[in-house]
Amino acid sequence: MLPDERFRRILEIIRKKQSVTVQELVKQIGISESTVRRDLAALDKKGLLHKVHGGATSIDAGFGAEETVAKKSLKNVDEKRRIAQYCAEIIRPDDFIYLDAGTTTEMMIDFLTEKKASYVTNGIMHAKKLMDYGFRVYLIGGELRAVTEAVVGEEALESLRKYNFTKGFFGINGISKKSGFTTPDVNEALVKKTALSQCLDAYILADASKFGRISAVCVAGLDQAVIVTGKLKEPSFLKYTAIKEVSE
Numbered sequence: 001m002l003p004d005e006r007f008r009r010i011l012e013i014i015r016k017k018q019s020v021t022v023q024e025l026v027k028q029i030g031i032s033e034s035t036v037r038r039d040l041a042a043l044d045k046k047g048l049l050h051k052v053h054g055g056a057t058s059i060d061a062g063f064g065a066e067e068t069v070a071k072k073s074l075k076n077v078d079e080k081r082r083i084a085q086y087c088a089e090i091i092r093p094d095d096f097i098y099l100d101a102g103t104t105t106e107m108m109i110d111f112l113t114e115k116k117a118s119y120v121t122n123g124i125m126h127a128k129k130l131m132d133y134g135f136r137v138y139l140i141g142g143e144l145r146a147v148t149e150a151v152v153g154e155e156a157l158e159s160l161r162k163y164n165f166t167k168g169f170f171g172i173n174g175i176s177k178k179s180g181f182t183t184p185d186v187n188e189a190l191v192k193k194t195a196l197s198q199c200l201d202a203y204i205l206a207d208a209s210k211f212g213r214i215s216a217v218c219v220a221g222l223d224q225a226v227i228v229t230g231k232l233k234e235p236s237f238l239k240y241t242a243i244k245e246v247s248e
Contacts, residue, residue, distance in 0.1 A: 174214045
């Protein structure tokens with residue numbers, strides 16, 4: 001296949017999906033991983049897409065760099081604490097829980113009391129904290145992403161597909177009526193998406209700053225999870241999904 005034809009097909013796929021991984025392009029176009037990576041680099045240089053770790057996003061989907069865990073942990077602390085406490089209190093003895101990496105999900109651990117439940121996480125700090133508190137915890141394998149201290153990658157996805165969770169609790173970067181739940185990194189989005197699909201009940205833990213924001217990569221539609229937040233400032237979101245408010 002000639003380069004121009006490959007470029008055309010890559011751009012067509014990204015226009016439709018907004019984001020794509022290298023492996024998805026390998027399967028859909030039928031070319032090698034090294035060729036995909038070279039093509040993405042060339043298209044990024046031409047300004048036709050954004051090359052990101054593990055794939056690419058649409059040129060219209062660039063929304064800035066992700067903040068570190070340390071920076072996130074200092075924002076909206078009181079609201080995050082209320083959200084975390086509510087979520088911890090709905091866990092039951094027979095639950096098999098997925099706990100996504102994130103500052104609010106990490107706060108949940110401080111409020112957990114249910115020792116008969118089991119916990120699976122991709123958060124390094126989450127796993128350590130759960131272990132220190134005496135909970136039964138499973139840490140999925142894969143590549144460690146430094147900025148969020150989260151485990152990502154194909155090995156992580158394979159691990160998650162083996163589980164069926166009763167409840168899952170997720171952090172997110174953006175919540176939009178148009179784009180759903182979004183996050184900046186392709187690999188982290190894939191982990192969230194895969195874990196969410198394995199949950200009987202999924203909860204998005206989101207303080208007020210997340211509403212109306214859009215990050216580069218879509219994780220799921222709004223109707224695929226219950227949002228747990230503080231005081232909802234825009235009631236129109238209730239048309240799209242169930243929302244639990246935990247205001248003071």
